[in-house]
Amino acid sequence: MRKSVLISLLLVGVVFPKGDADKELLAKAKQFFSPLPKSFPSADNPITPQKVELGRLLFFERRLSVNDMVSCATCHAIEYYYASPAPKQMGALKLQPRHAPTVLNSAGQFVQHWIGNRKDVEDQALQSLTGPPAFGNPSKESVEEKIRKIPYYVELFRKAFPKDKEPITAENIAKAIGAFERTLVTPSRFDDFLKGNTKALTPEEKRGLNTFIEVGCVACHNGALVGGNMYQKFGIYEPYWKYTKSESIDEGRYAVTKKEEDKYVFKVPPLRNVAMTAPYFHDGSVASLEEAVWIMGKVQLGKDLSKEQVRDIVAFLKSLTGKIPEDARKPPILP
């Protein structure tokens, strides 16, 4: 990955004459990033308006949890850009093991959860139904029975899954929520820039973008989501906890694979809307974006980023703050 970054940089240097810095930066950026798509479709779960509308209700539905206290929106709250302001949020029965990241754009990731133990958003939603740190239902059947008793949902499930004899199933709950989440896309000024409008970013943001590429952040944080498409060890140069002051040491993906090489390996988080979704890292141990960027330089790149570099990168990251789709800005009133 590092080598290809270097080659790209050289390539870009050759193609553009000095002075046309904006176009050069744009060409460089296009090597690593792409604009957000309109949605994140899935062959297994086609997005339909009926499913999305049902999923939108279910996303806010606390009655999906065993004690009617917790919905998806408890950990992924509109007012915090569909993330949680707590380092770790309480689920129905148990504290969550890691920070609840934003679900905006998250359907576009290659896997779900910090340690990649969920295949896609549907898998994430399905397993949440029975997980004690999520909804804590004793079984899929128990939550199905509960939802079947709410007449309004019977009708909506029938419309969303017209071919199913019994449409209210845990799998269809997950599909509806997944379909809603697949529409949660938040394009920002950075997308305008990538589409050719070099004036969409301020000089400071452009400097930050350039720094983000030059110092090597882009090696992992790339693609449409500026992350979310690979695993990486957290703490290549030094242990992460030396800087994050984490309360406990999380071994990351090792918990899933039990392979030594997966120790401290996490999914690279997407950086879309990162300025709106503090606190940072898998355990929410760092509150400030400036500090998080500086720590990343230290432990991932072995670099002591200067104040100016951090400031510029943060300015660039703020340009990744997009607009929440209008339908997702307002919670539904539930039946």
Added chain:
Amino acid sequence: MRKSVLISLLLVGVVFPKGDADKELLAKAKQFFSPLPKSFPSADNPITPQKVELGRLLFFERRLSVNDMVSCATCHAIEYYYASPAPKQMGALKLQPRHAPTVLNSAGQFVQHWIGNRKDVEDQALQSLTGPPAFGNPSKESVEEKIRKIPYYVELFRKAFPKDKEPITAENIAKAIGAFERTLVTPSRFDDFLKGNTKALTPEEKRGLNTFIEVGCVACHNGALVGGNMYQKFGIYEPYWKYTKSESIDEGRYAVTKKEEDKYVFKVPPLRNVAMTAPYFHDGSVASLEEAVWIMGKVQLGKDLSKEQVRDIVAFLKSLTGKIPEDARKPPILP
């Protein structure tokens, strides 16, 4: 109270000729009810746009709680008409002792909380800051310090409390939230009816309103809020738990006064938006409005209401569902 109801009924019968049933019902209703005001002002906490806007942010602000997990909106959620669908909702550190009712129109009550142990909405908000079943902060100072660190709030508090040298205080947090809540008024078709438009209610709703008055519900549930202006023993004819199947017996206001006559006495809850704010009673022990109405007939009036009576009363109660003000339909994005 009962006698005055009777006198009113007789009075109305005299004034209007038979046949003009709608006008008669309107005149009868106006004896007991009044339309909602535009807001619920307070001499101690004048409503200003700056305070309301700040209060709206703080209402959704989870960082008011000791662990960043809980905001006012956790127990009073937009999607459930500013109430909770759980019988008892979890606070920051402890389960709430009683059901979290809607805060819509609640500022208009004569006292706050089921057992009247909060003077007004400001007192409720202030005490929530440090109560373990609410926000669980160890002290007022600790939450003040936390909010002072968020630059955006420093500015908003200065604007909302321009005369205060140090505007970020627990008392001002409570005043801002209170000011916001004082604007949460939800007029409905029932108000149109009370203002003279007798066509605003359907025939079934009118029958229900008449039954509501005739059987005696109106003795306690009256005024602009259809409740919320007196205390009453829950279980006049029979113990309430015989019907609600409550898991534990709540002695109500006795916990506050330790007077024998206050055993099982609760504040009469307002019935505005009651159809949208299940489950019912102080402990959320009853899920269906039909059942709740029938139980009230049994234990408060000593009457076994017929299926038709219950159906009509429920129809009337549904006409009390108002529109949530636009500013309160959308959560703010927090700084």
